[in-house]
Amino acid sequence: MKKHFKTALCALTTIASLAISAPAFAQVAVKDAWIRATVPQQKATGAFMNLTASKDTKLVGASSPLAETTEVHEMRMDGDVMRMGKVDSIALPAGKTVELKSGGYHVMLMGLKSPAKEGDSVPMTLTFEGADKRRENVEIKVPVRALTSSGAAPAQGHGGHKH
Numbered sequence: 001m002k003k004h005f006k007t008a009l010c011a012l013t014t015i016a017s018l019a020i021s022a023p024a025f026a027q028v029a030v031k032d033a034w035i036r037a038t039v040p041q042q043k044a045t046g047a048f049m050n051l052t053a054s055k056d057t058k059l060v061g062a063s064s065p066l067a068e069t070t071e072v073h074e075m076r077m078d079g080d081v082m083r084m085g086k087v088d089s090i091a092l093p094a095g096k097t098v099e100l101k102s103g104g105y106h107v108m109l110m111g112l113k114s115p116a117k118e119g120d121s122v123p124m125t126l127t128f129e130g131a132d133k134r135r136e137n138v139e140i141k142v143p144v145r146a147l148t149s150s151g152a153a154p155a156q157g158h159g160g161h162k163h
């Protein structure tokens with residue numbers, strides 16, 4: 001009787017690294033997000049938040065079921081005139097907290113399908129792009145508030161900017 005030996009090239013149990021692939025954009029922390037409450041007939045409002053990326057990243061877009069159009073905006077003084085417009089992206093340098101706030105960068109919700117009421121929570125998708133050009137969406141829920149965090153309440157969307 002012969003024994004047949006099978007070569008036991010068995011599972012060279014690769015101990016390493018199957019499990020480790022960190023999600024590319026778990027690195028952007030979104031904090032203190034809020035949307036400014038609207039009054040009836042008001043068709044646009046802003047969303048504000050603090051973003052901190054652990055690697056160089058950009059905010060390249062946003063969307064929300066509350067609005068027909070959602071854009072990344074910047075407000076700035078041009079001489080004496082406050083201007084606001086769409087920007088392609090907001091740079092989020094590694095480790096630096098970038099504030100989206102009244103008078104600066106913000107996410108603009110336009111063509112509101114219903115008013116943003118204080119106490120509501122609005123779903124929003126933020127699109128980030130890493131240095132490698134890969135994009136990833138991050139879903140957040142954004143509470144609606146009537147006032148800015150500083151207590152100043154610019155009445156209408158992008159109105160009340162003062163120096």
Ligand SMILES: [Cu+2]
Pocket residue numbers: 046073074084085106107108158
């Ligand atoms: Cu705007």
